[in-house]
Amino acid sequence: MKHSGKVPDFQDFVECVEKANSGKINTKVLSIGDLFAWKDCTSKQNLKCRGEVPYARDMVKLTAERGITYLLYSTKYDEPCSKVLNFLQAMLMKNFPLP
Structure with a gap:
């Protein structure tokens, strides 16, 4: 995140995490349905x-x-x-x- 500068929204944060560690990190954005089956x-x-x-x-x-x-x-x-x-x-x- 230091190299990216400002991270104004969540999608930018997700991109920072994906780029970290030479792409060896898999990311999944969770929704409310992933946490509990209402x-x-x-x-x-x-x-x-x-x-x-x-x-x-x-x-x-x-x-x-x-x-x-x-x-x-x-x-x-x-x-x-x-x-x-x-x-x-x-x-x-x-x-x-x-x-």
């Missing part, structure tokens, strides 16, 4: 019954609390998180699996 536990029925499906791009604030199985969100910066997003399957409400 199971999709969303309830399609809960989301369909809501009518309006909120997208992450529209949410500006999100509140998650321990022990509560729903999320509170807001689509405007100047209002509190008051909209409820209940998206999990009913069978998970009883014993929520922890990763």
